[in-house]
Amino acid sequence: MKFGIQATSVHGRETPPAQQLAEHREILGAAEEMGFELLGCGQHFLGEQLRYYQPVPYLAHLSQFAPRMRVATGIILLSLVNPIEVAEQMAALDAITDGRAVLGVGLGYADREFRAFGVNRKTRVGRFEESLEVIKKLWSGEPFEHYGKHFEIERMEPVTLPVQDHLPIWIGGQSVKAVRRAARIADGWYAPPFPTHKGLVALREAYLEEREACGLPTEGDFPVRRELVVADDRETAIREADLRSRGRFETYLKMGLGTDLDSHAGEFGGTDVEDLEERFILGNAEECAERLLDLERRAGMTHFVLKPQWPGLPQLEAMRQMERFAAVVELTRS
DSSP, X not given: OEEEEEOOOOOOTTXXXXXXXXXXXHHHHHHHHTTOOEEEEOOOSSOSSSOOOOHHHXXXXXXXXXXXXXXXXXXXXXXXXXXXXXXXXXXXHHHHTTSOEEEEEEXXXXXXXXXXXXXXXXXXXXXXXXXXXXXXXXXXXXXXXXXXXXXXXXXXXXXXXXXXXXXXXXXXXXXXXXXXXXXXXXXXXXXXXXXXXXXXXHHHHHHHHHHHHTTOOOOXXXXXXXXXXXXSSHHHHHHXXXXXXXXXXXXXXXXXXXXXXXXXXXXXXXXXXXXXXXXXXXXXXXXXXXXXXXXXXXXXXXXXXXXXXXXXXXXXXXXXXXXXXXXXXXXXXX
């Protein structure tokens, strides 16, 4: 099992941008020392509560401070944006990072974003799948033309190509339909932190079933984002998880995430102990390591992606969490 870090958006306009950059650089420094191998960065538009910097330029900047890590867009809202621009930006990011880029994409779920981009939300699956088709053609290096429902490209021979022979594509999603789509048309499923632990395992099984049905290999990367709090004891970890999760889950629900969740998410947004334990990995270092290894065994995850920052959590506490997590990493490797 490898480890990744998510450069999370936790600040609004009241926080100077220089502070956000400095905090992420500090976290990356600790992650590099611990041997982390993946850096992720997400995407939203028109944020009011949280400030999102767009992932490709932000990862290009942060990659300078993590020269050994792969960099993954986690995730680009592909139904909203233009696939030609995404393909060429990702090719540039791959060149900047010497072939360490991963394209993580998803449908998007916030009605406000669809309205602002003038995209009918009902067309998002069709736009998404056609966009991936366009990106793959552009990255093939072969002459092609494309006349689809949403995009038209006259015959051309692309020259703006990734450094990698095959730049990996991961699809994020938290429903059976989403993971089966990922199995058919991508290299991997990028599991978000919203399904319960049990739901994560069930969705992984659906992914593998679809891969087998399509005659595709079942090996490969399986990056998983799970919320984690490591403390001196389980009771303290539960209290800290409760404090961190309340506002964050409410933000997701207000943005419209709830419409994309199915039974594998359980009662998303709950903050009782049972719900927290179904979504978080909690406890002391030994307990957290044990639960990570159990999820690795049950779900087959290849990467665990940590989010150390939360809205309202002081940077000092986020760095203390990184220090505590170092013990978890050592225990999983011993």
